Amino acid sequence: MYIVTAKEMYDIDHYTMQEIGIDGKLLMENAGRAICGKMKAIIRKENRIIVFAGSGNNGGDGFVIARTLLNEMYDVQVVQVVPNAKIKGDALYHKQLFLKCGGTVIIVEQEPDVNDLVVGSDVIIDAMIGIGIKGQLREPLRRIVDLLNKTAAYTISIDIPSGLPADEGMHDFTAVQADYTFMVGLLKMSAFLNIRHPFMENGRRFPLVFLK
Numbered sequence: 001m002y003i004v005t006a007k008e009m010y011d012i013d014h015y016t017m018q019e020i021g022i023d024g025k026l027l028m029e030n031a032g033r034a035i036c037g038k039m040k041a042i043i044r045k046e047n048r049i050i051v052f053a054g055s056g057n058n059g060g061d062g063f064v065i066a067r068t069l070l071n072e073m074y075d076v077q078v079v080q081v082v083p084n085a086k087i088k089g090d091a092l093y094h095k096q097l098f099l100k101c102g103g104t105v106i107i108v109e110q111e112p113d114v115n116d117l118v119v120g121s122d123v124i125i126d127a128m129i130g131i132g133i134k135g136q137l138r139e140p141l142r143r144i145v146d147l148l149n150k151t152a153a154y155t156i157s158i159d160i161p162s163g164l165p166a167d168e169g170m171h172d173f174t175a176v177q178a179d180y181t182f183m184v185g186l187l188k189m190s191a192f193l194n195i196r197h198p199f200m201e202n203g204r205r206f207p208l209v210f211l212k
């Protein structure tokens with residue numbers, strides 16, 4: 001079993017893209033699809049599902065997941081936690097595919113009732129931020145993470161719970177208290193550090209599924 005730091009994961013992704021030649025969009029598609037395949041064991045067609053998508057590739061995974069679920073007739077919409085201009089590259093490509101498939105994207109800064117959306121949903125998919133996190137969560141992510149932790153019925157995090165430091169060295173942070181976490185590629189070190197313990201609730205929280 002290999003456990004990687006964020007840098008090691010980026011190095012492996014870089015090798016996969018530059019040396020092997022697998023396009024980043026395809027990596028994202030594979031990650032999102034693999035997660036959806038496993039996720040179907042814990043979600044239902046009648047669930048109201050919201051994907052919270054951030055600005056980076058973690059958000060891109062979220063758009064792939066949203067499109068895959070939408071195309072399979074799940075009740076899913078996306079809440080984008082950053083302005084449109086921040087979505088770029090592979091994530092923008094997958095956002096556009098989701099929109100062209102008829103998907104709904106709600107921009108958080110234009111939506112005064114995010115609280116009502118969360119209260120009215122059964123499953124939150126947390127694709128706000130992954131191993132690209134640097135330092136303490138900034139607004140509006142911090143406020144949204146607090147809201148999800150207080151209000152969300154059931155939360156599934158993509159790759160790592162948003163806000164959790166990817167590596168060692170940080171102890172004071174706010175992070176999503178996920179009921180389930182699907183890791184992409186390789187196991188991330190953050191899953192095994194002491195920083196995770198406050199979120200564990202006697203080991204019951206954070207079941208992990210690791211996807212190759």
Ligand SMILES: NC(=O)C1=CN([C@@H]2O[C@H](COP(=O)(O)OP(=O)(O)OC[C@H]3O[C@@H](n4cnc5c(N)ncnc54)[C@H](O)[C@@H]3O)[C@@H](O)[C@H]2O)[C@H](O)CC1
Nearest residue numbers: 028055056057058129130131132133134136137138159185
């Ligand atoms: N391993 C794989 O096979 C694949 C993994 N993927 C996913 O990509 C993310 C990592 O993507 P990256 O774009 O590098 O970073 P993030 O999406 O995690 O975040 C970057 C984003 O976040 C902003 N940001 C950074 N720090 C903060 C902060 N403290 N507060 C608020 N916002 C912050 C920053 O400005 C960027 O915009 C990985 O976890 C996987 O989920 C890919 O799909 C490829 C395949």
Ligand SMILES: [K+]
Nearest residue numbers: 129158160162
């Ligand atoms: K996440």
